[in-house]
Each structure stands twice: as structure tokens, then as C-alpha cells.
Amino acid sequence: MKLTALLAGLVAACPLIAQNPMLLPAAIEGPEAVLTLAPGEHDFGSGIVAASLGANGPILGPTLIVEQGDAVSWSVVNGLTESTTMHWHGMHVSPANDGGPHSIIDPGETWNPQFTVLDEAGTYWYHPHLHMMTDMHVSKGIAGQIWVRDAEELALPLPRTYGEDEFPIVLQTKAFNAAGDIIAHSNSDTLLCVNATYDAHLSVPASVVRLHLLNGSSQRVFYVGRSGDAPFHLMATDGGLLTEAVELTRLRLAPGERAEVLVDCSDLAGESFAFMSYASELPNAVYGASQPGMGAGQTLTGYNPNPMNGGDFELFSVSVDAPTPAAAVFEIPTTLDPSNENPFAFSDASLQRNLFMNPLSMGPNALNGGFIINGAPFDMEVINYTIPLDNIEVWNITNSSPIGHPFHIHDVQFYILERNGVAPPVEERGRKDVVFIPAMQSAKFICQFSDFADPEIPYMYHCHMLVHEDQGMMGQFLVVDPAANDVANAQAPQGWTVYPNPATDMLRFADLPEYTTVEIRDLSGRLVARERLAAEQAVGVQSLAPGVYLAAAFDVHGVNLGTVRWTKSR
Numbered sequence: 370m371k372l373t374a375l376l377a378g379l380v381a382a383c384p385l386i387a388q389n390p391m392l393l394p395a396a397i398e399g400p401e402a403v404l405t406l407a408p409g410e411h412d413f414g415s416g417i418v419a420a421s422l423g424a425n426g427p428i429l430g431p432t433l434i435v436e437q438g439d440a441v442s443w444s445v446v447n448g449l450t451e452s453t454t455m456h457w458h459g460m461h462v463s464p465a466n467d468g469g470p471h472s473i474i475d476p477g478e479t480w481n482p483q484f485t486v487l488d489e490a491g492t493y494w495y496h497p498h499l500h501m502m503t504d505m506h507v508s509k510g511i512a513g514q515i516w517v518r519d520a521e522e523l524a525l526p527l528p529r530t531y532g533e534d535e536f537p538i539v540l541q542t543k544a545f546n547a548a549g550d551i552i553a554h555s556n557s558d559t560l561l562c563v564n565a566t567y568d569a570h571l572s573v574p575a576s577v578v579r580l581h582l583l584n585g586s587s588q589r590v591f592y593v594g595r596s597g598d599a600p601f602h603l604m605a606t607d608g609g610l611l612t613e614a615v616e617l618t619r620l621r622l623a624p625g626e627r628a629e630v631l632v633d634c635s636d637l638a639g640e641s642f643a644f645m646s647y648a649s650e651l652p653n654a655v656y657g658a659s660q661p662g663m664g665a666g667q668t669l670t671g672y673n674p675n676p677m678n679g680g681d682f683e684l685f686s687v688s689v690d691a692p693t694p695a696a697a698v699f700e701i702p703t704t705l706d707p708s709n710e711n712p713f714a715f716s717d718a719s720l721q722r723n724l725f726m727n728p729l730s731m732g733p734n735a736l737n738g739g740f741i742i743n744g745a746p747f748d749m750e751v752i753n754y755t756i757p758l759d760n761i762e763v764w765n766i767t768n769s770s771p772i773g774h775p776f777h778i779h780d781v782q783f784y785i786l787e788r789n790g791v792a793p794p795v796e797e798r799g800r801k802d803v804v805f806i807p808a809m810q811s812a813k814f815i816c817q818f819s820d821f822a823d824p825e826i827p828y829m830y831h832c833h834m835l836v837h838e839d840q841g842m843m844g845q846f847l848v849v850d851p852a853a854n855d856v857a858n859a860q861a862p863q864g865w866t867v868y869p870n871p872a873t874d875m876l877r878f879a880d881l882p883e884y885t886t887v888e889i890r891d892l893s894g895r896l897v898a899r900e901r902l903a904a905e906q907a908v909g910v911q912s913l914a915p916g917v918y919l920a921a922a923f924d925v926h927g928v929n930l931g932t933v934r935w936t937k938s939r
């Protein structure tokens with residue numbers, strides 16, 4: 370192996386031989402999982418042992434592996450001493466199941482979202498999302514990957530032996546105070562860890578190896594490549610397989626982004642190499658480059674010194690010396706999932722929304738003053754957009770600030786149509802939920818807001834630099850189903866009914882499919898109850914004032930099954 374060439378490229382202080390075996394999170398396969406959040410203590414392997422937070426352990430959380438179509442039931446037990454939330458980043462779920470800042474889990478409480486997995490095969494992830502506390506809870510350690518399999522993925526010859534030829538790889542940098550505690554909202558992130566392991570080493574078999582890369586850092590952008598510029602293949606972006614594998618030597622990975630890559634190690638038995646971040650090649654104004662500002666010498670207060678900024682460093686080392694699993698794969702497939710091609714043309718969109726990212730204070734202090742979208746910081750009480758169910762929209766995001774921001778939106782996977790007016794590179798043409806927008810640049814994406822409407826609980830969009838998100842670089846939108854709210858024109862129930870009518874204590878439902886959600890409204894359209902029907906298909910109505918009400922039903926996909934008029938009696 371070319372150890373000398375590798376070492377010559379290292380600027381940051383990296384040891385000669387990576388020493389710490391990379392931590393492998395447990396895997397929970399199947400639709401049911403319990404995530405118990407608790408404080409702990411974690412030894413990063415760098416001499417630093419710090420107070421941490423984790424799910425089912427002191428740091429990070431298990432990898433949840435599910436299949437499209439699974440009826441998932443995930444329980445989040447909050448064993449912390451403070452409130453939090455749990456968001457399934459990238460997954461297409463209803464607002465009530467999304468785990469955004471409105472779905473608070475208090476200490477001692479359990480939150481149990483249940484939904485059908487509608488997503489394409491891909492790498493999703495979970496992390497807390499409490500407003501202003503996201504960075505603290507994630508940096509202290511709560512994060513994990515979610516892998517979705519689907520029929521197209523399962524039909525492909527791909528590595529899928531957990532921890533042998535298929536690995537979750539969580540890339541993060543962390544900042545500490547003088548007392549050795551992990552801190553949030555800091556530009557002094559100097560500890561690089563992979564799966565919470567400093568100076569991490571991964572032992573792999575001499576076959577094709579599949580890495581699920583996640584940038585779970587608060588701020589830092591990585592420019593991923595192999596030592597010696599050896600190639601690797603990108604097979605999936607945030608929310609799905611590419612139509613074809615793309616051979617690359619570099620991949621920019623911003624906070625929140627995921628990439629599944631295949632590395633052909635079949636001919637490398639006994640050899641070693643490294644995954645690097647070639648941060649010296651990042652252009653200015655990307656967090657991780659030598660300078661954040663646009664012009665030469667135009668640095669921002671608080672950004673430097675940080676030895677990680679602008680220098681190349683090793684992410685983790687790999688040695689090809691592990692036993693080959695029975696189901697090993699020795700060739701990288703070329704065709705992946707052709708059905709994941711962008712189905713939308715610009716002209717399909719019924720509108721274009723323009724969003725501008727700005728610093729609160731322009732100038733050298735921009736990095737420390739916070740950033741906003743469209744002139745206003747996030748407000749829990751303000752709905753920024755109301756989107757009709759099934760709308761196809763183009764979002765045009767312009768970054769008018771001196772640092773790049775990864776823009777993330779909940780609910781949907783989108784396709785990037787343009788960067789600065791031109792089509793994106795081939796590695797960015799797949800399904801995405803984060804788009805990194807360098808300083809003074811713009812990007813347009815297209816997506817459809819299908820399946821889930823909720824007149825009350827919003828979805829979020831925000832910068833995935835967690836500092837910026839916490840400081841208010843976030844907005845929220847409702848997806849509304851005009852048909853469901855239109856009391857006068859409510860559609861007739863499709864083969865189901867309610868009884869007794871009039872009802873006093875319990876309103877019972879007959880002939881609705883499993884997991885139906887029912888909404889009860891008064892005649893002004895005001896929502897008075899929403900419930901997912903369990904085995905007992907009934908909703909308690911004893912507390913409602915006597916009068917006439919409507920009951921609407923929605924299947925697991927949010928499809929409206931019609932409305933029944935019923936009377937509440939004393």
C-alpha cells in the first residue's frame with residue numbers, strides 16, 4: 370500500500386496507524402423497535418471520556434432496518450432529564466409521526482409512532498429535533514441510521530451482511546469545553562469521530578463493501594475520497610438508489626446528507642487504505658475550507674483557528690483482512706433502480722417558491738449572529754407556507770450569505786433541477802432531501818407533497834447546520850387536503866359507517882381498514898379529535914358538546930375515505 374503517499378497528504382495531526390476498531394451500532398431488523406434514550410459516558414478512544422446521550426447505549430443508537438410496506442411501530446422512551454423529540458429524517462411519514470419540534474416527548478414519556486414504510490430503499494436517519502436543542506442532543510450523541518430495503522434493492526446483487534460487508538458510517542466532529550464536556554453551537558469542533566470512534570479503523574473482507582455514509586456533524590462539510598485517489602462507486606443518495614452506479618474519486622457530504630458507496634476490495638486482500646476528507650480542495654465559504662468568506666483573506670470571526678479547516682485528514686482507515694461472508698459480492702452492479710429517475714418536469718409544477726438565506730448580520734461577524742430564511746427567524750407559532758395536498762412545486766433556494774448551507778425539507782424527497790441555472794452533476798440527480806448551497810449560489814428542486822395532510826401539525830424545512838437551525842434558520846409548512854376541510858362538499862363514506870348514531874360516550878366505526886385515522890370536526894370545520902383506530906374501532910366522544918359533527922377517515926397513505934355526519938347526544 371502507498372503509505373507514504375497517504376501520509377504526505379495529511380495536514381492535521383493524524384497518527385500513523387489507526388488504532389481504534391470502529392464501533393458498530395447494533396442492528397434492529399424488522400418493524401418493531403424500542404429506542405430508550407438515556408445519559409451515559411463514552412470513551413472516544415482519543416483520551417477523552419465525556420458525558421454523552423444515546424439510544425439503547427451510551428452514544429448513538431441502533432441501526433433500524435425495515436422494508437418498504439412494513440407496518441412500523443417504534444417506541445421512543447425518554448429516559449433523559451429533559452424533553453426532546455425524535456425525527457425520522459428523510460422518511461415520508463405523516464406530520465404526527467414525523468417527530469418535529471411540535472412532537473415533544475417529556476422525560477419519562479414514551480412516544481410510539483406507527484406508520485407504513487412508503488420510502489424507497491435508502492439510508493435515512495433519526496435524531497432529536499427539539500427547537501433550539503437539536504445541536505445539543507445530536508452532538509451529545511443521539512443519532513442512528515435507518516435502512517430501508519425494497520423489492521428493487523433486494524433483487525440486486527449487493528452486499529447486505531450487517532457489520533461484515535455492509536456498514537453504517539456516521540461521520541461527525543465534536544467540540545468540547547475546557548472541562549471536557551461536549552458542547553453545542555461551537556466552531557471549535559476539533560474531534561473527528563466515525564461511529565463515535567476517534568482514529569477509527571474498519572476491517573473488511575476481500576469483496577465488494579457497502580458503506581452507508583452519513584454526515585451527522587453540526588456544521589462540518591466533508592470532501593470524501595480514498596487515499597491515492599482510488600475510485601469508489603456512489604449507489605444511493607439521501608432517499609433512494611441511483612438509476613446507475615456512478616464512479617467517483619470525490620464526494621462532497623454536507624451535514625444531514627447520506628450516500629451509499631460501494632468499494633471493490635476483491636483484489637485488495639492484505640492491503641490497507643484510508644477514507645479521507647480532502648478539505649484543502651473545498652472552495653472558500655464552505656464550513657471545512659480554509660476560509661468561510663468569499664474573498665481572499667475574508668475570514669469570519671470565530672472560524673479560525675481550527676486545525677480541521679482547510680487541511681486534509683483521514684476519516685477512517687480500512688484493512689482488507691476480514692473473513693468473507695457467505696453472501697459476499699464480487700462485482701459492482703451498474704444498473705441500480707431505473708424507476709428512480711426524476712419523474713417531474715419543470716412544467717409539472719403549479720408554482721415556484723423563492724427562499725433566500727441571509728445572515729442576521731452581514732460582515733465579519735456573520736457566522737456568530739445567526740442566519741434566517743426570507744427575512745424572519747423561525748417562530749413555532751407561524752406557518753410559513755400552506756401547501757395543498759398533492760401539489761407539485763419548485764423550490765428555488767438562494768444563499769445570500771458568506772457560508773454554504775445544507776437546505777433540508779421534511780415530508781418529501783426531491784430532485785435537484787438546477788444549480789445556478791444548469792443541471793446538477795450526475796451524482797446529484799437522485800432522490801434527495803438535503804441540498805448543499807454554497808455561498809452566493811442557488812439551486813432549484815422539484816417535489817410533490819403527496820399522501821399526508823394535517824391541518825394542524827406542520828413539517829419543517831431548515832438549514833441542517835444544527836447551530837443555524839437552532840438559531841432560527843428554519844420554517845414550517847402545513848400540507849392541507851382541501852377536500853377534507855370542505856365540510857359542505859365532503860365525499861360520501863366508501864363502504865364504512867359509524868354507530869350508534871346518535872352517540873353518547875363512544876362513536877364506533879364499522880368496516881374501516883386497519884390503521885385508519887379518523888378526524889372529527891364540528892360543522893364549522895374545526896378539528897375536535899383525531900385518532901388512529903386500534904383494534905377497538907372507536908373514539909371516545911363523551912366530552913364533546915351535543916350537536917352535529919362530521920367524522921372523516923383516512924387510510925395509512927392519507928387517502929380520504931369519505932365523511933359521515935353523526936349526532937352527539939347527551
Ligand code: C2O
Pocket residue numbers: 456458496498625777779829831833
Ligand atoms: Cu435531519 Cu429537520 O432534520
Ligand code: CU
Pocket residue numbers: 456457458459777778779
Ligand atoms: Cu428531516
Ligand code: CU
Pocket residue numbers: 740773774775832833834837838842
Ligand atoms: Cu446554515
